[in-house]
Each structure stands twice: as structure tokens, then as C-alpha cells.
Amino acid sequence: MDFQDHYANMAVVVRHTAQREPVVEVLEAIYSRHAMRDYAPEMPVTETIQSLVKAAVQAPSAMNLQPWAFAVVRGRDRLTSISDPAKAHLLRTMAAGSPLSSLRERLADPSFDIFYGAPVLIIICATSSEAGASEDCALAAQNLMLAAHSEGLGTCWIGLARPWLNEAMAKEELRLPTGYAPVAPIILGYPKGQPEVHPRQDPEIVWIGE
């Protein structure tokens, strides 16, 4: 049994066992977590979502300011009510030559759901305009995605949602304080299909000294 099979089996076990201790090793989690874009409709329970948020905020933050808040959007109708205006907003505002322009056709397709059928969207918001607050939210996001993975849940950071979520109208709809800046829109749910595995380039390392 190779590593992939081992993990696939483990995910099944986790899904069928309510609220148990995590079993995934940290390096294994880092290497085996991939973006999930195919979800079962089952809603993770509230306690699971709370525990993921709690894991998220174990991340460090500049000056320990913990400049984050979490909006948890649940239910397909609610997610569609974000996906549709987010797509329209991108099509209106996309800069020529942006990497996003390759997505123009998909964004114009009314059947394209930028949240891929996930039942939950967790939006990590920066609650401070101090330098580094959005990076602190991203640190929390990686914790959240790894913790979700360790519990057999899939995630994907949906950058496509970010521009619209930062519009005043969106914050009003979601009843988010105007001073909050959505940074990390992360979908969450139980995987239905296989995750997308994107190979990594060899990272560039510049060695300085010694």
C-alpha cells in the first residue's frame, strides 16, 4: 500500500467516525493536502468548524495583535448569492493581461460556481489595517486548511471571491463591519472526488553567507 492509498483509506475512516482524534502527521499533512474542488453536500457540524477556527488562530501574528475574524457562510443558496456577484465583479474589473483573463469564459458561464458545490465558506477577515494583518490571516488560513485536512475535510482558497467580498455592498449583505477586510475565502466540506494535484516547481533558494 503506497502513501496515497494509505491516506485515501484514512480519509474514509475519518469521515465515518464522528469527532475523533486527528491521525495525520504534520509533514504528511503538508505534503498530502491539495485543493479540493468537488464536494459532497453534507454540512460539517458546527463544533468541527469551531475547532478549525481554533486551530487557525494558533498561528502567530505581528505584535500578537491577532488581527482576524471569521465569517462562516453556510448553505448552498447563501454561497450562490456570493458566487454570482463575485463573478460579475471580476468580469467588470479584470485588468487586461491579468492571469485571471484565462478564466473570462468560465466566469461568464452562469452554471460556473466559484465555490464548487461546497456547503461552507469560511472568510478570514483582517480586522486591522496595520501592515501585515493580511499575511497574519494567511498564516491562520494555512493552519485551518491543514487542520481540516487532518480531519478528512477538503478546502480550497477561493481568491476569485476576494475582490467582491471587499466591496461595501458585500460587507453589508454579510453584516461584516466595514473595517473588516476579507482576505482568505476558504471553502470547506467533505470531499466527493479526488483533489487536484499541482506539481511544484523547484523553489529558488538564494544562499547568503557561510
Add this chain to the structure above:
Amino acid sequence: MDFQDHYANMAVVVRHTAQREPVVEVLEAIYSRHAMRDYAPEMPVTETIQSLVKAAVQAPSAMNLQPWAFAVVRGRDRLTSISDPAKAHLLRTMAAGSPLSSLRERLADPSFDIFYGAPVLIIICATSSEAGASEDCALAAQNLMLAAHSEGLGTCWIGLARPWLNEAMAKEELRLPTGYAPVAPIILGYPKGQPEVHPRQDPEIVWIGE
């Protein structure tokens, strides 16, 4: 290098250090990793640093652009040559009322080393000006810090270094391309003292729908 190789390398490194047992479980790593500001002088071997960078880039990135590069600065003299101008830069540029102003006295102290005696500084740089590149670097940073922790190594994101590292003069000294933007200056080394444990506030969760 795949996960198995990575893990095999780790085992070798761990055997050669009498620091402590490795932390292997992902939630345990997320909860037990704290900022380390007290380091032994021993230099982590090159292979260990490479394996941490490899773990870092397993993070997701917007449009899979992988907009990151890693500068690895080694040796106390080199780190001091960054700490000193970084402190002077902060004192020159600090805005009134910034949370940093509580650090004014320490920054003016010539004996204060913003890198806390660590033997290594890894600077994760955004290689793209696309929106989200700095957050992608932060995702990689959290992977790197968790992977280091799992191997018994301490880390701390030194936000104090970031403003100076983004100055043209600093990039020239470090021979970084002018288009690279240092995002995450992370010190690395074997812990000497205990980590600093900062309690977390209960995170704010806004529930929307269902």
C-alpha cells in the same frame, strides 16, 4: 524529493540533535508551536533548510503561480548586518501611534538583536506583484514554521525586519532581484530556552445562514 525522502532526511537530522522528540501530529504541531526567541548557536545543516523550503512550497497559491523565492542568510555577522540597519530604519520611519512605538527604546539599544541570536534567517520573498502574492508567501511561511517545529527547530517571524529588507539598498546588499518583495523574514535554529507562549483570545465568528 518526495515526502518519504523528506521524512527520511528528518529522521537523520533528529537523531543528530539531542533537543527533543519530534512533533509529528499536525494538530499537536499547530498547538504546540510558539515563537522562539532564544537560540543555540548550532547551524542547521543545509539539507534541513532545503527540506523546510520544500515543505513550505507545498502551500497552495493563487492560480498556482507559486510566487515565492527564498533567501537564506546564514551566520551571526550576516544577521547583525541586517539587524542594525533594520532597527535604524524603523526608528526613522515609525508612524506616531504605531503598535511599534512601544518598542522604540529597545530598537534604540545597540545590544538588541532583532534576530535573537538565531544562526539562520530565511526570507520568503514575493516574486510577483499580482494581488495575493504576499498572502501566498505567508501560507508557505506557516508550512515552513510547522515543519521546522516538527523537527525540533524553533522559528519566529520577524516583522521588524520587513520594512528595511524592502529598501533598494537591502536588496542590493543581499543580491535580491529588485522585483522581489521580502514578505516573511523567519529566524531558524535550535531552541536554547523556552518558547514564548501567548494566549489566544477567543476568535470572533460571524455565522451566516443555516
